[in-house]
Amino acid sequence: MERQGRPECLFCQVITGEVPVHLVLEDEVAVAFLDHRPLFHGHVLVVPRTHVETLTDLPEDLVGPFFERVREVTAAVEAGMAAAGSFVAANNRVSQSVPHLHVHVVPRNRKDGLRGFFWPRTRYGDDAQAADTAARIREALRSES
Structure with missing residues (x-):
């Protein structure tokens, strides 16, 4: 497997x-290591060997193995x-x-001591707003196919 990296990238x-x-x-696919500023002891970061910035940049053939x-x-x-x-999570651009x-x-x-997610939760104004939001995401999924 070809390894691609960027010399200026800390994780590379x-x-x-x-x-x-x-x-x-x-x-050959990934490297996992302790986070140097853990939320709790045992907090691990898993990174692909191939330099990609976000989940959407990860090549399709690496998604499963990663x-x-x-x-x-x-x-x-x-x-x-x-x-x-x-708790398993990844940021894409924002907070990355x-x-x-x-x-x-x-x-x-x-x-x-952790309470759910690390940001405030919200609600949809009504069922119509939730339906519109779901429709926008479904349309984006169809556009990518």
């Missing part, structure tokens, strides 16, 4: 070994940290501190 530097990290997984690694790391984080569950796709795998336990 992690992948090439230029930046030391605490590795938990490394193979998320197989995310699934494996998630199970390992839960087992290794004796966690009741986990490093512009290289990365998935956060965070061990979770009840009453651990």
Whole structure:
């Protein structure tokens, strides 16, 4: 598999070994390592070896293999940290501190101090607004097919 990287990218530097990290997984598809500022101990970042900035940039043939690694790391984080569950998330551009796709795998336990998502939740004004929103997304899906 061809490895593509950008010398200025922090996570590409992690992948090439230029930046030391605490590795938990490394193979031809992905590298997973402890986040240096974890929400909780055991917070892992999973990154593809190929430099892509967002999930939508990930080549189709890597989606399955990459998320197989995310699934494996998630199970390992839960087992290794004796966690009741986990939070698995990725930012696309907004709030993405490093512009290289990365998935956060965070061990979770009840009453651990985190409350759902890290931002305020909202509601649709009415059923018509929700229906319109769903229709816009369905149309965008048809446009991409």
